[in-house]
Amino acid sequence: MDLQxxxxxxxxxxxxxxxxxxxxxxxxxxxxxxxxxWRPLVxxxxxxPLLLPxxxxxxxxxxxxxxxxxxxxxFAHWLGHPLAFSFSGLVVGSVIYSLPFAVQPLTAGFHSxxxxxxxxxxxxxxxxxxxxxxxxxxxxxxxxxxxxxxxFTHTVGEFGVxxxxxxxxxxxxxxxxIAIYDQVQDFSYAAANRxxxxxxxxxxxxxxxxxxxxxxxxxxxx
Amino acid sequence: xxxxxxxxxxxxLLLSASCLPAQRPAPLxxxxxxxxxxxxxxxxxxxxxxxxxxxTGIRADASYQSSATLATQIINGAPFDLFLAADTSFPQRxxxxxxxxxxxxxxxxxxxxxxxxxxxxxxxxxxxxxxxSGAVRSIAIANPExxxxxxxxxxxxxxxxxxNAVRPKLRIAENIAQAAQYxxxxxxxxxxxxxxxxxxPRLKADGHFTPIPPDDHPPILQGAIVVRGAAQSQAAHRxxxxxxxxxxxxxxxxxxxxxxx
Numbered sequence: 001m002d003l004q005x006x007x008x009x010x011x012x013x014x015x016x017x018x019x020x021x022x023x024x025x026x027x028x029x030x031x032x033x034x035x036x037x038w039r040p041l042v043x044x045x046x047x048x049p050l051l052l053p054x055x056x057x058x059x060x061x062x063x064x065x066x067x068x069x070x071x072x073x074x075f076a077h078w079l080g081h082p083l084a085f086s087f088s089g090l091v092v093g094s095v096i097y098s099l100p101f102a103v104q105p106l107t108a109g110f111h112s113x114x115x116x117x118x119x120x121x122x123x124x125x126x127x128x129x130x131x132x133x134x135x136x137x138x139x140x141x142x143x144x145x146x147x148x149x150x151x152f153t154h155t156v157g158e159f160g161v162x163x164x165x166x167x168x169x170x171x172x173x174x175x176x177x178i179a180i181y182d183q184v185q186d187f188s189y190a191a192a193n194r195x196x197x198x199x200x201x202x203x204x205x206x207x208x209x210x211x212x213x214x215x216x217x218x219x220x221x222x
Numbered sequence: 223x224x225x226x227x228x229x230x231x232x233x234x235l236l237l238s239a240s241c242l243p244a245q246r247p248a249p250l251x252x253x254x255x256x257x258x259x260x261x262x263x264x265x266x267x268x269x270x271x272x273x274x275x276x277x278t279g280i281r282a283d284a285s286y287q288s289s290a291t292l293a294t295q296i297i298n299g300a301p302f303d304l305f306l307a308a309d310t311s312f313p314q315r316x317x318x319x320x321x322x323x324x325x326x327x328x329x330x331x332x333x334x335x336x337x338x339x340x341x342x343x344x345x346x347x348x349x350x351x352x353x354x355s356g357a358v359r360s361i362a363i364a365n366p367e368x369x370x371x372x373x374x375x376x377x378x379x380x381x382x383x384x385x386n387a388v389r390p391k392l393r394i395a396e397n398i399a400q401a402a403q404y405x406x407x408x409x410x411x412x413x414x415x416x417x418x419x420x421x422x423p424r425l426k427a428d429g430h431f432t433p434i435p436p437d438d439h440p441p442i443l444q445g446a447i448v449v450r451g452a453a454q455s456q457a458a459h460r461x462x463x464x465x466x467x468x469x470x471x472x473x474x475x476x477x478x479x480x481x482x483x
Binding site: 059062063065066067068072076081082084085163164167168169170174182184185186187189 | 256258261264265283285286287291294295297298299300301302399402403406419422424425
């Protein structure tokens, strides 16, 4: 069993989920509350990673983050190493890849809050931050948790993007899904089965935890 | 309130997990030699890397992918020292992008194409005539567009004047290892696969093969380059020499890769 890959995968998924929550909460809040005519564009852009095949998305990121572009060189200068083929590069790729899985549930959750409530809070003088912190987040807490868990599990199972921008480097970018691919290519089906089972078990436990929690909540509310 | 506490708990859990220290592999020498290796080397290379480490004290890590993916990654700055490709066209592309120390790919091995079938596939005899007969309904080959063994398989079928006749039977795999999987899993009755795959214990146990005469297709020459600006340039050159020493060339031949010359 490739424990190094397991460790790396968990770190990557946790980091990605955290970064995504930090990005997606403000974005979803903006989408929910804005009257700007740019809203459809922003919504479309945050959904776009769902449409591109992951390897294609990975290829574009590879070219963008490589040292042949200004962006890639700027990152390399700033970090001291190229962003692609490093753990931080994987985080950037995973964040883009899983962005819809954070923004969609959050937007849906914020939208489901009674607009009258938001209007009243505004009339009583609540600022945007307070509105988010004391009305939207507490009332759509299930969507927030769902978004975090989805981002985590989606990153655990990510393959195409990591294959392209990772470079399969043990300890830095060889995640569980890449390790499974390697094992299948090598005809080590038994090892691949064991690793896949572990991957499934992790995702299953995370999802059971999520749904059990929701179930518990529903019952305690009823 | 307890809802919020749960959220804080979840976030803290994620935070603590993301802050866990990176696990470092036990170092043998400080910086390993990083090899980008074609997928067909996966069954062959690991023991050679170990022998190299024993002899020189230099640890070498290999990443296995298709030569096309590896070439794209190297051209875009992947931190590899040495590129062992499955043909010479991909190293050539790296050279043209100005990413190689060499001006010509260094041939390090020659691949052998074989025709393979499962013992229970119902194919009576593995010969060219069988492919056009009704007994064979599906043939796995690697994608001739970008896989060297796929190109060789296509050239062979052309040489045998049966490419058009068997075209409806062809099952195109992404790479040569996948072609072997198509055949081994029974999804294709026969397969044009690499000798390196055919000699793995699994495929040896499941089926049998006949080598394709080397004159029936252009040689499958595998080329290498040392990546320009490699951190371990010296070690990379040493490994290339090591690959061509008689003892290692002998090992490679036993696993399905003949010496290049």
